[in-house]
Amino acid sequence: MTLIRVDSFSISLDGFGAGPGQNLENPLGIGGRALHNWAFPTRTFQTMFGSEGGTTGPDDDFAARGFVNVGAWILGRNMFGPIRGEWTDSDWKGWWGASPPYHTPVFVLTHHSRDSIPMEGGTTFHFVTEGFSRALERARAAAQGKDVRIGGGVATIRQYLQARLIDRMHLAISPVILGTGERLLADIDLLALGYKCTEHVATTNATHVVLEREK
Ligand SMILES: NC(=O)c1ccc[n+]([C@@H]2O[C@H](COP(=O)([O-])OP(=O)(O)OC[C@H]3O[C@@H](n4cnc5c(N)ncnc54)[C@H](OP(=O)(O)O)[C@@H]3O)[C@@H](O)[C@H]2O)c1
Numbered sequence: 337m338t339l340i341r342v343d344s345f346s347i348s349l350d351g352f353g354a355g356p357g358q359n360l361e362n363p364l365g366i367g368g369r370a371l372h373n374w375a376f377p378t379r380t381f382q383t384m385f386g387s388e389g390g391t392t393g394p395d396d397d398f399a400a401r402g403f404v405n406v407g408a409w410i411l412g413r414n415m416f417g418p419i420r421g422e423w424t425d426s427d428w429k430g431w432w433g434a435s436p437p438y439h440t441p442v443f444v445l446t447h448h449s450r451d452s453i454p455m456e457g458g459t460t461f462h463f464v465t466e467g468f469s470r471a472l473e474r475a476r477a478a479a480q481g482k483d484v485r486i487g488g489g490v491a492t493i494r495q496y497l498q499a500r501l502i503d504r505m506h507l508a509i510s511p512v513i514l515g516t517g518e519r520l521l522a523d524i525d526l527l528a529l530g531y532k533c534t535e536h537v538a539t540t541n542a543t544h545v546v547l548e549r550e551k
Contacts, residue, residue, distance in 0.1 A: 338476055339483040342493055342505040343402030345520070346371035346542070349509065352517035353490040359418050363431050370512045374541035375399050384437045394539050398506060407482025408475040409438050410468075412492035413446040416461070423450045430461065441478040443471045445492055468495045490518035500529055503549055508542040 347353050348371060355365030364371060375381050380399035382390030390396065414420075417428050430436055435457035443464050450463040464471040475484040486496050496502050507520075526547065535546035 338407075338479055338481060339503045340472070340486065340496065340501050341402075341406075341483050342486050342488075342502055342507075344375060344399055344506060344508060345488055345493065346375065346508045346510050347520050348512045348514040348517075350513050350515065351519050351521055352514040353488065353493070353520040355514050355517040358414060363418070365517050367512075367514050368517065371508075371510050371514075373512070374508055374510060374539065394537050394544065395508075395541055398508065398537075398544050402485065402506070405482050406440060406485045407479025408440050409442040409485050409487050410471050410475050410492065410496075411442060411444050411487045412489045413444055413448075413463075415487060415489040415492070416444045416446075422448050426450075429453050429455065435459070441475070442487075443475050443478075445471055468492070468499070472496070472501060490520050493520065494524065497524055497526075497529065500549065505531075505547045507545050507547070509545065510542050 345353060353371070355362065355368035358365045362368065374395045377391045378396035378399045379390030379392055380396055380403070382388070416430050419425055419428055434455065436442075436455055436459040439458040442459055442461050444461055445468060446463050447465055449465050452463070453461040455461065462474070464474060472484065486493055486502065493502070497505075530549045531547040532550065533545055534548045535544070537544045
């Protein structure tokens with residue numbers, strides 16, 4: 337059965353999934369990079385970006401789990417890049433270089449149409465302007481029985497959460513205070529949506545929690 341999953345989504349102690357003022361130098365917004373301090377040193381992330389070594393243990397286990405049995409991804413347009421409005425820079429192909437770490441079809445939610453972009457390593461970015469339900473339909477079909485991972489950012493996850501479409505969500509709560517930015521769970525009643533916490537593991541870098549929705 338295809339699960340609709342969020343994995344390795346980092347939030348601050350005060351609930352922000354991104355800092356304010358995203359730009360080329362600050363993909364996660366100002367101060368937001370610290371949200372991923374638990375993930376960057378892990379073997380999974382180091383390998384992803386072409387380095388050897390990296391830490392093992394619970395942080396790495398969670399990072400690695402996020403890539404198991406994923407057949408398609410969904411991203412919001414702001415996670416894909418800092419360009420807003422019409423696609424004025426057709427050279428922009430995401431933050432991740434020629435071979436992005438997805439290796440599957442990736443459906444990017446946007447109101448501005450753009451041709452699909454095939455990348456090296458099996459990733460193809462498709463731009464979906466028909467809304468989040470249609471993006472999920474397309475991702476499910478592309479995943480061919482594997483899971484669909486909702487990568488983020490904040491606005492994208494919030495839509496799928498509120499529509500009760502996310503089966504499982506791993507959040508890494510980082511010991512970081514951002515003060516301002518994009519709040520993941522503001523005014524979202526997780527209990528009413530049917531979520532309960534099914535797993536929690538604390539490391540020195542983050543507290544990992546897994547939320548699952550009762551059907
Ligand atoms: N903490 C983490 O683990 C983590 C993980 C991933 C990303 N992030 C960060 O999160 C931030 C981005 O989050 P965000 O909330 O600003 O934005 P986002 O969810 O990435 O993208 C939002 C944009 O996507 C388009 N969109 C969303 N839903 C749509 C729909 N139903 N139909 C059509 N278009 C739709 C809209 O763009 P247009 O209308 O402009 O086309 C909207 O402004 C970035 O800083 C990123 O680095 C954090």
